[in-house]
Amino acid sequence: MQGHAAMRLTLLAASTLALAACTTPVSPSGDPSTFSRDPGAHEADFRDLYKELIETNTTLSVGSCTLASERMKARLLAAGYPExxxxxLVNPKPNRPQDGNFVAILPGSDPTAKAIMLxxxxxxxxxxxxxxxxxxxxxTEEGGYFYARGxxxxxxxxxxxxxxxxxxxREGYKPARTIKLMLNCGEESANDFIGAKYMVESHLDLISAEFALNEGAGGRIDAETGKYTFNGxxxxxxxxxxxxIEVTNPGGHSSRPVPDNAIYELGAALMAVQAYEFPIEFNAATxxxxxxxxxxxxGQEGQDMRDAADGENAAAIRRLTVNPGYNATxxxxCVATELTAGHAPNALPQRATANVxxxxxxxxxxxxxxxxxxxxIGNANVKVAMRSPPETPIKPPPLPPEILKPxxxxxxxxxxxxxVIPQMSTGATDARFTTPAGITTYGVSGIFADPNTSGAHGLNExxxxxxxxxxxxxxxQLVKIYAGGE
Incomplete structure (x- = not known):
């Protein structure tokens, strides 16, 4: 990221004032001069938007990000944004018009200040x-939670x-920096459908920004006490x-089974992958x-964390890795996630395939x-191949004071x-496309949760x-601090 020194002076000087200004209440109205600037105001409007977005199915199989984009666009038009x-924007190559990506721009007042992207x-x-x-x-709202996919x-x-x-x-806010919003499709899909990749390859000028705020980190809640432990x-x-991972075989009639069975060979290969543990590693972030x-x-867990970080104590690490999140960190x-095998119930399988x-x-x-x-796996009959072309690894972005202090x-x-604790995400986000394109991307949400019960990618999210x-x-409030203005 360029211009750190100038950015640091601007943001650190403005952040305290911005924190106070963000909480100035005004009566709600269609008039910007009386529209409340309280950061918690207009919750009913937010709930309605959130519900509409949730209930717009955007799965790869039957959903439409384009429809979701159109609905969000309609809301911004109603708020006063010009067309x-x-x-x-839709990537034309996969011939999926339902995979629309949405961009909205709120122009800044300072032409010398680079944009930020949400x-x-x-x-x-x-x-x-x-x-x-x-x-x-x-x-569904139940027991203090919202339940739904997404x-x-x-x-x-x-x-x-x-x-x-x-x-x-609606409140008439005039940011110094231009604020850009990008809602993209395909982050959960194969490489051909990734909206962020398409946007940086085809519309970088439109979404160009000095830095972006993204998913990838949040606050942690202690499941036993309900205490907020850190903001990530x-x-x-x-x-x-x-x-x-694939095994092929001539197959044959199921009434004449033979030891050489594609399903059994694939199963043995997956069991070998399951049993293997990659070496423990640390970097500066972890x-x-x-x-x-x-x-x-x-207690013991805190002591194990200190012992693991300072001396890579094997016993401490063994105890920590019982926790899936710490193990992944x-x-x-590598884990099996999909399985396809056989072509008929009364035939020996000719092909068995798994995704790892x-x-x-x-x-x-x-x-x-x-x-x-x-x-x-150690079996020449079992073929291993990359399902999609490898992506270019990205270096962790710096966390300078002008980003971290606010x-x-x-x-x-x-x-x-x-x-506030920096952490390495064990998943993958669209930052892997935006950061290499020159938009340094930071994961921060301020949404606290217990990761073991959030259900992300699983049941009852x-x-x-x-x-x-x-x-x-x-x-x-954070966006206002970064964007400046009034």
Whole structure:
């Protein structure tokens, strides 16, 4: 990121004033001079927007990001945005007109200040109604939670950012920096459908910004006590790669079974992958994370974090890796996620195929991990290949004071005593496309959750109602601090 010194002076000087200004209440009205600037105001409007976005199905199979984009565009038009500042853009190559990406622009008053971008993906992972307790595509509020597919990943931030853009316009806010909103499709899909990749390749001038705010980190809640333990900021992420593992066979009649069976061979290969543990590794981000967490985590777990970070104590690491999140932070992981086999119930299988999804610790290549899988399986009949071309690894973005300090100040204001801790995301986000394109992308949400019960990508996805509304207030204020103006 360029211009750090100038940016630092501007942001650090303005942040305290901005924090106070963000809470100035005014009576709501259609008149910008009387539209409330309180960051928690107009919750009913936000709930309505969030519900509409959630209940617009955006799965790859039957959904439409274009429809979701059109609905968000209609809301911004109603708020006063001109048509010329709103764009719905579709990648023509896959011939999927339903995969629209949405961009909205609120021009800044300072032509010398580079823009900031608010980005979120609006597509969601598939969900089967018969598997869920509630309809995954109907927003349900129950027991202090919102339940739905996309409740957290990533329609929470998409709704919050869209809501903020509406409120900025309605309250007459004049940012110094131009604020750009990008709601993109295909983050949960194969490479051919990734909207962020298409946008940086085909519309970089439109979305160009000095930096962007994105998913990738949030606040952590202690599941036992309900206490907020830290507010996370993404400091890098693992490398994503899918591998196809396949066995082929001549097959034959099922009444004449033979030992050479494609399903059995594939099953043995997957069992070998399951049994293999990649080596424990640390980098600056993960070592810092465990040191900071060790200072605020009581008991044996806190001691294990400190021992692991400072001395890579094997016994401490073994105890920590029982936690799926800590295990994923400490090593490359590969796991089977899809399986296809056989062509008829009364025939020996001619082909058996599995997808193995790997999240690769920074510093290793996709080709290297392919070789590890081949060695672990140890069977020449089992073929391992990359399902899609490997992406270029990205370096963790710097966290300079002009980025981190406003997050720390706002966190202290909203949740006194809760520390801000940089962390490496164990997943993958669209930052892997925007950061290499020159838009340094930071993951921060201010939405607190217990990652073990959020249900992201799984059953009964949920987000706390209180925590979602707090995240809305947090991000609304944070964007104003970064954008400046009045």
């Amino acid at each position: 010329s500042d709103l764009y719905i 980005m979120a993906h609006i597509d969601v992972v598939e969900a089967k109604r018969e598997d869920w307790v509630r309809d995954p595509f109907v927003l 409740a957290t990943d990533d329609k929470a931030m998409a709704a919050i950012f869209t809501d903020s853009m509406i409120r900025f316009k 900021v993404q400091a890098g992420e693992k490398l994503y790669q899918d591998y196809t 070592r810092g994370f465990f040191r900071r967490m060790g200072q605020i985590t009581p 400490l090593r490359t992981t 999804n790997c999240r690769i610790f920074p510093g290793h290549s996709q080709q290297e991990i392919l070789g590890v899988l081949e060695n672990v 997050i720390e100040q706002l966190t202290e204001k909203m949740w006194p005593g809760v520390p 949920r987000v706390g109602v209180k925590q979602l509304m707090e995240g809305r207030m947090f991000l609304h």
